[in-house]
Amino acid sequence: MKRDLGIVSVLWLVLIGVGLVLAGFDVLPETHSDKGADVRHAWETLVLMAVPVMAFVIAVLTYSFLAYRRRGEPAEDGPPHTGRNWVPKVWFVLTGALSAVVIVYPGLVGIDAVMKKNDTTDIVVKLQATKWRWIVQYPDQNVTTLKELVLPVDKHVRFEIQASDVLHSVWVPAFLLKVDAVPGKTTYLEFKTTKTGSFEDNEAMRLQCAELCGRDHATMQLPVRVVAATEFDQWVADLGGEPGLKPSVAKSKPGGHSGH
Amino acid sequence: MTDAVAHAHGAAGGDGPAYTGWYAAGRMARGVAWAAVGFALGVALLAVVRNITGHDGWSKEASICAGYLLALPGWLFGMGMWDGWGREWFGHKVKHAPSDWGRYFSFCHDHKVIGIQYLATFVFLFLFAGLFAMVIRWQLLSPNGAILTNAQYNSVMSMHGTVMIAVAVAGVAGSFGNYILPLQLGADDMAFPRLNAMSFWLIPPVAVLLLAALPMGGWDTGWTAYPPLSTTNGTGQLMFNLAIITFGLSSILSGLNFICTFIFMRAEGMTWSRIPVFSWSLFAMAWIALLFTQLFAVSLIMVTLDRVAGTSWFNATHGGQPLLYQHVFWFYSHPAVYIFVLPAFGIILEILSHLSRKPLFAYKWVVGAFFGILGLSGIVWAHHMFTSTMDARLLKPFLITTELISIPTGLIFLAALGTIWQGKLWLRVPMLFALGEVFNFLIGGVTGIFLADLPTDIHLQDTYFVVAHFHYTIVGGEIFALFAGIYFWYPKITGRMYNERLGQWHFWLMFLGFNFTFIPMFWPGIQGMNRRIAEYTPDLQNINIVVSVMAFILGASFLPFVWNMLASLFRGERAQANPWRARTLEWQTTSPPPVENFPVPPLVTGGPYDYGVPGAAVHAAPAYSAAAGD
Structure with missing residues (x-):
């Protein structure tokens, strides 16, 4: 268990690093408007938030795929993790918090910026x-x-x-x-x-x-x-x-x- | 018991002649004939009414509508609803569907036959619409369009989108929903077997209408059919409208049937907390189909009335509101994406648990998440309209509700990851597709955040970013699950095992082909390539060539699949009742199951996923052992 968690954590950090390098590439068109700059900020914020989330899922998925594969039909059952414990609750709170952040910024704040009227x-x-x-x-x-x-x-x-x-x-x-x-x-x-x-x-x-x-x-x-x-x-x-x-x-x- | 069941299924029992397949062919011809009679009658009746009111008898689109209204019941009754259902209303004995191969072409009530009818039809339609995708990618090899005129391109693109949406709606739910749901619940059939047969036989007219649109010039509005374009274009659009309204009727009837089956047909001991997750996902999906599909029909009926009867729901010069359509349309069509993906989640969680030999992680949270998605699905539609100039006060509420959907969806990911964590992964083809689905849907979900967030959507809306995103959710999220389900249940349905090596080839070609097609596709969208275009600016040619070449590889990946499915049907190794050693009920009967599913009604005594749980009771007594001596 500890070994699995350790390797997955390292893999996660490595993937975050890769993700941040990729996020460094500018993929949006050259921007010629003020509100376009707001769109850019929203884009960059979302990319930065997406990197650790995607890295986490890919790390667990890849590690499980490589480490837990069995040759042929498994003779015995895996450990009976039913999830009737704190894990789903923590996950629920974390994803809820993440989604609340995205709603506020770049969401609601960004709407005000890009919908603003000219003075x-x-x-x-x-x-x-x-x-x-x-x-x-x-x-x-x-x-x-x-x-x-x-x-x-x-x-x-x-x-x-x-x-x-x-x-x-x-x-x-x-x-x-x-x-x-x-x-x-x-x-x-x-x-x-x-x-x-x-x-x-x-x-x-x-x-x-x-x-x-x-x-x-x-x-x-x-x-x-x-x-x-x-x-x-x-x-x-x-x-x-x-x-x-x-x-x-x-x-x-x-x-x-x-x-x- | 068995007699009664056989009777209800319409299988050839002892009380009627044993009809053969050719009888089915005759009934099919009768259906077509009665459809023609109905059409003529409808046209004539309308002509009479129009003459009395002082109009010309024939009015192209109105006459087609009137004819179709009677052609549809003509087809249904002619092809078997009269024999298998209607005769009873007048005190006659019903005639049963044949029991040989002809039952697959008949108005057969057996949910397993209907499941196979759906599966074969929609896999075929998937491959058919896939060919249209190949044409699209060929066209986009050149910025000026390689092979098609702009008008042709719009027709091809619209056909691809419409047929694929139909595949997404009914491909998983219609096939595995019908085949597996009663088996998993321990029932002998769906709650309303005849209604179920009717749901399926409404599909062929849909296909005929869509094909009939092609010689009329097709329709150029995509599958979304936004007016005023859809109220002012060619008659192909009317064919589309009639097809989708018919398809919606089929969807609603199926939804009703699934809900009643889920509630009332469960075996003894199948308490709510012992129901397999795929059945739960179908239950949640069915509510969406039942509650929302009518809105799509309503929106297209309004479009049809604008075309045929001169109303002006959407005609601005007569006080109509083009935006009204988008609200009504998306009120169904956003929930519809959860019709696509909820059963897909059900399938992959099912497979991940059985083939990791571990309990489904956080089972009750998953069921809660399904209902969270169901609830939220109805109040997010306007995020498709952030740039539509709807009332600006709607923007923030819809941004909030849309982002909230990531919470229940996140729980699905938790369940998937928690289930495989430290499991004993048996990497057979269904497992590969299930794991691939998790990866694909991750990309689909994360890119969805960029579209749910107005400040980025205002740039990305209606671009290839959207195209790449929804292919990740629908193909990556649902179609991968469809194939996972096909390989997983193939031995159950056919009694034969598929070829593992060909299946692995299919998976890796499709997984890599898919990701190398759609990852690069985000780029032109961000850079300025809008969707639904026959031509594009030359700066984006290189990336489009990459996408096209990869798409051809993706297309080729289905060749080993088709070969595998057909060849294994005859040459595959005989499958045991339970080749995956899975606990759920569909595996506790023979492969394929007998007409009545379980010779003895099963008794459910434990949870469906208690792998490795010390002292856990079996999920259900294996009913087949006593009867079949297997």
Whole structure:
């Protein structure tokens, strides 16, 4: 018993080490939004919590598989552990505590972070989803385009999203954010751009429909560019719009990712 | 006693002619004929009503619905419900199902025959939908799609998903639930044998409808059928709706039957604390099937009415609410994943105990966990809708309830690990599959936390991360248990032993093929590959090629399985009554069991898993020894 526990403990620690090394690899896309950074923190926290749990189960499973295997049919019975003792109670309390931690952080705390509304909105972009393309409008700049979504960096953005036919979903992988487009209502996504970048350098910089919408769902996508403010103004001017941002302070507008 | 039982089973008894298999073929043809008559009648009746109310007689989708409403009873009564059940209502003697091979193609009441009917049907459907998975992986070898158009891809993907969900619902519960539950309880059959036969014979129309959808262009909504897409696409969608509503009816009837069997059919001495864990898992599962399945039917009836009758449940321009569908749909479809996985837990815990020669660790906690899962399953559905723009006040409550499910699930892991700890592990094929299931479900469960937690789900929702996750829970968690059960009970069901070496090949190919397919699949999802797409961005091609090649290995792993099952049926070594020296009741009768299961009703005197417990009573008296002289 003591020997078994000792070996399993060592194996557990080794696997935790392996897990932590693996957890060191950055698997998320390069992140270009402030809320994307919150998603990142949530991801990293969950990975760190998952490592010891997974390592424990794999350690016991692997050790049992290797150490207790019998050649042929076992002649005798194993020890009669029925579990009518403290072990399930302790397990219950531990898993309950772990689950309570996950609920609070990154769960409830994270919801507040990623659903937060902008205090000030620098730029409003209307996204109209229709089979199988995106219509991008900048009401304050008086620009409409079907070709790309361009945003100034370090600005608070509000997407106002509508769908004209079926469900669609607004997802920019590099923002790590997603919200559905639902016929019959306007939905919102509010965040701040934090880093310049473009689809040419990073395929995660694209506006991708993420809710199955029929035949060309796969290709219902648009390149995304996050650029310096001056470059943005130039782009607006090139399209014949009115350069310059018109920030608005939030009154009691719905934000984050709710709808009317 | 035996006569009465044989009569109730519909086996050829002394009072009727001995029908042969060809009689079954004739009945099957009659079922098809009556279905055609019913369909024509339904269409005609609707045409009359429509003419009277001043419409054209024929309206494609409405006419199909009306025809199907009468075709379904036509099929059921024609193929055997009339002979084996309906005649009695009018004072005639029922005609029994044949007793030779034809009983597997008949309206037979024997739970063992029905179990085999389910098993054969759903293993076949699993392999069939698996071929569609191979087509999907072939398509995704190239970022622009290797072989299919976008429309074709959506149909193939939807067919794969829908059929596999059906396999997940009924593959374990329908087959082993029917075959093993009465045996483990010491009963001679299910509580309602004829209802049971009806549950099974509702399945062939489901398969026919789904196949009929293909020439109509298939359906492109996946198995989730979200409106407004599902209210505005081609007629293939209607076939899907009718198929799933029919399948749901079958599920509900089975659920009712399992519950009544579990409560009322237990042998003398089979107290609640002596019931084997697989039976407990079926009991908990059956409540979910009975309580929740109707919600799926309701949601699809609403979709059908929107298509056929011009209602606007989900049509926003006429005041409908697309999100309403998602709430009703997931109200069933999240609990449904526990329909998949509860019986799977039951099977693997059963096998881990018997083949480790140890008591099931924390038995009562496990039963409690099943009911904890059952209770929580009904109040977590909206975690599928974190990005759907539902009322934001729902987000936190649903995050909390969803995370709580990890507590009862954790107890299942405790039971599995506690049972094998210091055991005498007999690493036969069923044991390998059971241990593999524990590993797979660990990954499925842990990755589920990332999807239950809104802050990560908001990125991962609708990506290949989700696809990899649910394949870990459904294939890794349930299908591995299905195969564990097939190998474990093969000698009981067929009376022959499977080939161990081929079985081991199957396990290792499938286990490695599965993990090397689905571990890499998390990566493209995190990186930006959303699900249900025929094309993807070129940066993700290399990883998709790896996934596809591994998936082909996974697909190939079923070749030794099929060969093993078929060849062992004829050439396998004769199996003893109890090749695993297991304590539970299904092993205390001959392999295969006689029609009445136990020649003498068994008496249960001890717990099912008291391996190595000093002075423990046997679980039940081995009834076969007296009667069969085995």
